Structure formats: C-alpha cells, structure tokens
Amino acid sequence: MPEQWRNFLDDLPRELPRPRDLGSPSAAEISAKVRPKALMEQDNPAERWVPIPQPVLEWYRRIGRPTPLYRARLLEKRLGTGARVYLKREDVLPTGSFKLNTAIAQAYYAAVEGRTTLVSETGAGQWGMSVALAASMFGLDAEIFMVKCSLDQKPYRRHYMELLGAQVRPSPSDFTAFGRGVLDRRPDHPGSLGTAISDAIEYTLGKDSAAYISGSGVPHVYLHQTLLGLEVQAQLEGLYGEAVGEAGRGDHLVACSGGGSNLCGLIGPYLSARAGGADLRFLAAESTAAPRLTAGRYTYGRADLAGYTPQVLGYSMGADFVPPPVHTAGLRNHHSSAVVSLLRNEGVLDAVAIEERKALEAGRLLLQTEGILVAPESTHALAAAIDVVAEADAQGLEPVVVVLASGSGHLDLQSYSEVLRRP
Ligand SMILES: Cc1ncc(COP(=O)(O)O)c(C=O)c1O
Incomplete structure (x- = not known):
C-alpha cells in the first residue's frame, strides 16, 4: 500500500495557466470560506510526495x-x-467506486478542522455514497445535492446515502436562490453537475461549520x-x-x-x-x-x-x-x-x-x-x-x-x- 500520494504537478509539460477569478467575492475567497484549508494547500503542495495521514x-x-x-x-x-x-x-x-479514496481523505481533513457537516454535489450518486460513508467514518453529517435526472434514474444510491443518515436533495434545488432561479426559467430542468455544484456551494456559504468538498476536477x-x-x-x-x-x-x-x-x-x-x-x-x-x-x-x-x-x-x-x-x-x-x-x-x-x-x-x-x-x-x-x-x-x-x-x-x-x- 502506498503511504504517500504523488504530487505530479511538476511533471506536467508546462505550468498550469492561472485561473481567471474576477468575481466579487472572488472564487478564491469563496473557496477559502467553504473548503478545508489543508485541501486548498494540497492544490499546490510544496513536496513531490505527500504523506497520507x-x-x-x-x-x-x-x-x-x-x-x-x-x-x-x-x-x-x-x-x-x-x-x-x-x-x-x-x-x-x-x-x-474509486471515489471513496478522496472522500475519506477529505472527510478526515474537514473533521480535523472542526467542521461538522460535509456538503457536496453528486451526479450518478457514486460520489454521494462515498461522501456519506466517509462522513460517517469521521462522525460528520452529510448533505448532498444530486442531479435531478440521476436521482430519478438511480433511486438506490439515494437510499444508501439516507441509510447512512445523509440528506439528499435534487438539483436544481429550491433550497438555494440559484436553484430557484433555474427552476423558474425551466421547471423541468434535468439538472447537471453544473447546477449541483452551484447549489452545494451556495448552500455551504450559508451554513456555519459546514465544509464543501469536490469529487473531482481539482488538483x-x-x-x-x-x-x-x-x-x-x-x-x-x-x-x-x-x-x-x-x-x-x-x-x-x-x-x-x-x-x-x-x-x-x-x-x-x-x-x-x-x-x-x-x-x-x-x-x-x-x-x-x-x-x-x-x-x-x-x-x-x-x-x-x-x-x-x-x-x-x-x-x-x-x-x-x-x-x-x-x-x-x-x-x-x-x-x-x-x-x-x-x-x-x-x-x-x-x-x-x-x-x-x-x-x-x-x-x-x-x-x-x-x-x-x-x-x-x-x-x-x-x-x-x-x-x-x-x-x-x-x-x-x-x-x-x-x-x-x-x-x-x-x-x-x-x-x-x-x-x-x-x-
Ligand atoms: C464510477 C465512476 N467512474 C468515473 C466517474 C468519472 O469521474 P472522474 O472523471 O472524476 O474520474 C464517475 C463520476 O461520477 C464515477 O462515478
């Protein structure tokens, strides 16, 4: 079993282009509020090998x-x-699914920082299941926004999350201003990862001691x-x-x-x-x-x-x-x-x-x-x-x-x- 993760950012053929972050508040400020600090640091670790806690x-x-x-x-x-x-x-x-590998790590860092709830989005539900299980491993609550069409197609994943005590909501969601706006324009919107991420981040911003975590896409x-x-x-x-x-x-x-x-x-x-x-x-x-x-x-x-x-x-x-x-x-x-x-x-x-x-x-x-x-x-x-x-x-x-x-x-x-x- 490897006991370290491998930081491969220095092995990329060129440096990653800088993100554009023009909003107010900026995406970096939003991330700093909703994500555990240790995870933000792991977006660009100083070492090539990062010890696994x-x-x-x-x-x-x-x-x-x-x-x-x-x-x-x-x-x-x-x-x-x-x-x-x-x-x-x-x-x-x-x-x-393999999603559990990062869910366990992210739940651990959130718990160490004193966060009590993990909030995230899920598409098919594999990530949501992993978040729900990892949350329970470290004594945290989990709240998951699931893409609506997948929730309809794959109800069993919802049952699994709920068995572990997680709250599961369809996205677009009427729990957020973003979701309500989407549903006003298109009540039958099937949802997408784009809507679910938006719902999850907005929801986390309004909830003290919650951590937003991602299943993919970030270093x-x-x-x-x-x-x-x-x-x-x-x-x-x-x-x-x-x-x-x-x-x-x-x-x-x-x-x-x-x-x-x-x-x-x-x-x-x-x-x-x-x-x-x-x-x-x-x-x-x-x-x-x-x-x-x-x-x-x-x-x-x-x-x-x-x-x-x-x-x-x-x-x-x-x-x-x-x-x-x-x-x-x-x-x-x-x-x-x-x-x-x-x-x-x-x-x-x-x-x-x-x-x-x-x-x-x-x-x-x-x-x-x-x-x-x-x-x-x-x-x-x-x-x-x-x-x-x-x-x-x-x-x-x-x-x-x-x-x-x-x-x-x-x-x-x-x-x-x-x-x-x-x-
Ligand atoms: C089983 C499975 N494989 C692959 C993926 C794709 O994700 P990624 O491209 O981040 O590996 C997902 C995402 O939900 C998944 O559940």
Whole structure:
C-alpha cells in the first residue's frame, strides 16, 4: 500500500495557466470560506510526495486497499488478442467506486478542522455514497445535492446515502436562490453537475461549520487518487508477490473522463516516466453526450453555473450546454479541468468519445466473459480499450493495456437494461 500520494504537478509539460477569478467575492475567497484549508494547500503542495495521514491509511486498509489488478484472460480470449488486458478493480470498494479514496481523505481533513457537516454535489450518486460513508467514518453529517435526472434514474444510491443518515436533495434545488432561479426559467430542468455544484456551494456559504468538498476536477482530488497509478505501478512490478511479470510496463493506460479524477489518478504517477521517454499511451474515454476533449473548444470556463468557481482554461462545451440525460451521469460535465485539458492540449493525452450503447455492450461482454459488472462510466474506458486492442492486433503488436474499472455496475442494472433493450 502506498503511504504517500504523488504530487505530479511538476511533471506536467508546462505550468498550469492561472485561473481567471474576477468575481466579487472572488472564487478564491469563496473557496477559502467553504473548503478545508489543508485541501486548498494540497492544490499546490510544496513536496513531490505527500504523506497520507495515519487515520486515512487505516481506513484505506479497512476498505480493502490495495484493490486487485486483475488480468482479464477470458476477455482476451474472447477478443482473440495477443494484448494483455488488466483491470484495476476499484469496483470492489464498499461504495462501489474509486471515489471513496478522496472522500475519506477529505472527510478526515474537514473533521480535523472542526467542521461538522460535509456538503457536496453528486451526479450518478457514486460520489454521494462515498461522501456519506466517509462522513460517517469521521462522525460528520452529510448533505448532498444530486442531479435531478440521476436521482430519478438511480433511486438506490439515494437510499444508501439516507441509510447512512445523509440528506439528499435534487438539483436544481429550491433550497438555494440559484436553484430557484433555474427552476423558474425551466421547471423541468434535468439538472447537471453544473447546477449541483452551484447549489452545494451556495448552500455551504450559508451554513456555519459546514465544509464543501469536490469529487473531482481539482488538483487535491487528483493528488489523493494517485493511489491508483501508484498501486498499478507496484502491481505491474509484481511487488505484491503476484509476479505478473510486467515490470516497468504499462503501454496503454485507459480511463473514462468526467471531472478527470480516475484518469489523473491513474496516469499522474506515470507522467515523469513518459516525459523521460517511456513508451506509454494515455487514453481518456469520454461520452458522446458531452464530448469536450474531442469536440469542445479550448477556452476559459468554469465547473459550476452560478460563478462560484474560478474560470479555468479547459476544453468546453460552453456554459449553456445542458447534456442529454444519458445514464452515464458521471461523464456529463460541460467543462474539462485545467489539468486534463493541458495534458490534452500538449498532446500527452489522447481522447475518444464513446457512444453509450457501444460502452454498455462492452460492459455486457465483460460480464459475460469475466463475470465482472462495471459502472456505465467504466464501460466507456473498456470500450475504448477494446478498440485499442483491435488496433494493436491489426498491427501485430502485443501491448499491456491497463483499464481502470472505476466502479461497480450493480446499481446501474436498469441503465444497462434500458439502453441495451433499445432496438
Ligand atoms: C464510477 C465512476 N467512474 C468515473 C466517474 C468519472 O469521474 P472522474 O472523471 O472524476 O474520474 C464517475 C463520476 O461520477 C464515477 O462515478
């Protein structure tokens, strides 16, 4: 188990462009009020290696870290490929996704600072479940704004959060002035991550001793998620006695990308090796419902719609873009983060947009071959990896392909069924 997170900001091909922060109060002032201070500092740590606090490490061990790196031999056989396909199995975590890694860290820092409530947004509900569980680990309350169309599609995630005592509200929400404004203009607004972030920050501003925390998109979350790449590196080197025999290799690293945290967590620890000449390809799989990295514009924009977050240079669908209510809620962002966008803009990161049906068909194939059911978000990475494998086979190559299985699909069976039953 890694005992330090890896700060990879110095390994980026150039410095991150400064955010634009013109509001009054500024986004920096708002962040300073709503976010725990330690997390703000972790947006730009002084060291390359950041020690993981002992209570966080203890919870990481209890939830089953390190998660397995699983060779999908039966899938390889079905595909008839010479490539070696590995799944990094975050789907086995208790909340069913990798989001728990940063939720535990953020809840810990909020509790140490004396905050009593965690407030956040959630799309599909995986992040919300992780916030609810992490809050209970450290004796905190949790209040979650969930994108309305996802709340309708995925009621079970709400039940899980509520079992842990969390309050769950649909976004756009009539608890905030922002949400009421959206609902006045469009009462049937399906909600988006942009509306939910706005609701959550405005709500936190009005509540003493609450902390607003993010599930993705910001550097401190990427820092915590570097556990993923660090574990994969160690596992490929056989350090856990599994002797996978792939020392130093990881030819293709593939992850889905919404806010970019599972992707950056996987590739972040590999950036310096690639910059040093290692033959590595990083691939982001996004949704055709919000194809920012493949069809967006590189421009300033922000993650929320109310203007509480700074404008960062990133690939964007535009602030007015309302993504269609696809089942893959975790990939419905309208603006890509500064880090992911810089990697894309510098040619370090490749990207493909995958259509939902194609993704879920890949997910079905994994279930039928390996008996593993991954989240709709993760199926986008899987479908992209299957294309990589086909291309490699056509060229007579036998690469190692690591796919991040970012979450479990057990609470998404209805989505699988609705999409795959369509003619
Ligand atoms: C299972 C799962 N995978 C991937 C994502 C995408 O998030 P990110 O791009 O931050 O990794 C989400 C977001 O909700 C998710 O729940």
